[in-house]
Amino acid sequence: MSNLLSPVERYYTSKLEKFGALPAGVDWNSVEGQSKRFEQLSKLMSTDAEFSVADLGCGYGALLDYLSQRFNRFSYVGLDISQAMIDAAARLHPQVSNAQFLVGTKPDHKVDFAVASGIFNVKLAADEAPWRAYVVETLERMNDFTTRGFSFNCLTAYSDADRMRQDLHYADPCELFDLCKRRFARNVALLHDYDLYEFTIIVRK
Numbered sequence: 720m721s722n723l724l725s726p727v728e729r730y731y732t733s734k735l736e737k738f739g740a741l742p743a744g745v746d747w748n749s750v751e752g753q754s755k756r757f758e759q760l761s762k763l764m765s766t767d768a769e770f771s772v773a774d775l776g777c778g779y780g781a782l783l784d785y786l787s788q789r790f791n792r793f794s795y796v797g798l799d800i801s802q803a804m805i806d807a808a809a810r811l812h813p814q815v816s817n818a819q820f821l822v823g824t825k826p827d828h829k830v831d832f833a834v835a836s837g838i839f840n841v842k843l844a845a846d847e848a849p850w851r852a853y854v855v856e857t858l859e860r861m862n863d864f865t866t867r868g869f870s871f872n873c874l875t876a877y878s879d880a881d882r883m884r885q886d887l888h889y890a891d892p893c894e895l896f897d898l899c900k901r902r903f904a905r906n907v908a909l910l911h912d913y914d915l916y917e918f919t920i921i922v923r924k
C-alpha cells in the first residue's frame with residue numbers, strides 16, 4: 720500500500736473498531752447523509768438492464784444494501800484497503816450470491832460502472848499536492864477499469880472556511896469537472912445541490 724494510504728487504512732480500521740458496522744464506523748455523521756450520498760452516486764446506473772458495479776472504498780458494504788433495494792439484476796464487487804472493513808462487509812452479507820468483497824483498490828476485471836463514496840476526503844498529514852495527484856490517478860484507474868462510467872464524491876472547496884479541517888481534502892468541483900470532461904467523457908454531471916459540504920461527479924462514457 721502507498722505511503723499516503725497506510726495511515727488512511729489505520730484511521731478507518733480504528734473507526735470501525737470503535738463504532739462498529741454503522742455510519743460512524745466509516746466516519747459518516749448519519750445514516751441519512753450516507754444514503755443521500757448513495758442516492759447521488761447511483762444516478763449513474765439509471766438502467767433497467769443488468770449491470771456490474773465496483774464499489775471503491777466499500778466500507779462494511781452499505782451501498783450493496785442500498786442498490787439491492789433499487790435494482791434487481793446486478794453483480795457487485797466491494798473493494799477496501801482495510802481488511803477489517805472487508806471482514807465486516809462479508810460477515811454482514813453472507814448469503815448475497817451476486818456480491819463479493821475484496822481487499823484492494825481495483826477489481827481484477829473490467830466492470831460496467833464504479834462508484835467511490837468518501838475515499839478522497841481524509842488525507843490526514845499528507846500534503847495537498849501529492850493528495851491531488853492521488854485523486855487524479857485514482858480517477859484515471861476508475862476510468863480504465865469501467866466500460867460505461869463512474870461516479871465519486873469529494874468534500875467541496877466551497878465549504879465555510881471556519882469549518883474546514885487540516886486533515887481533510889476539499890476539492891475544487893470546477894477543476895474536477897473540467898478534468899473529467901476533457902479526459903474521460905463528453906457526458907459529465909456535477910451535482911452540488913444536495914445540502915452536504917460536498918459534491919458528486921458522474922462520468923458517463
Ligand SMILES: C[S@@+](CC[C@H](N)C(=O)[O-])C[C@H]1O[C@@H](n2cnc3c(N)ncnc32)[C@H](O)[C@@H]1O
Nearest residue numbers: 731745776777778781799800801824836837838
Ligand atoms: C468514508 S468511508 C465510506 C465507506 C462507504 N463507501 C460508505 O459510504 O459507507 C471510506 C472507505 O474507503 C476506504 N478507502 C479509502 N481510500 C481507499 C482507496 N484508495 N481504495 C479503496 N478503499 C479506500 C476506507 O478504508 C473506508 O472504509
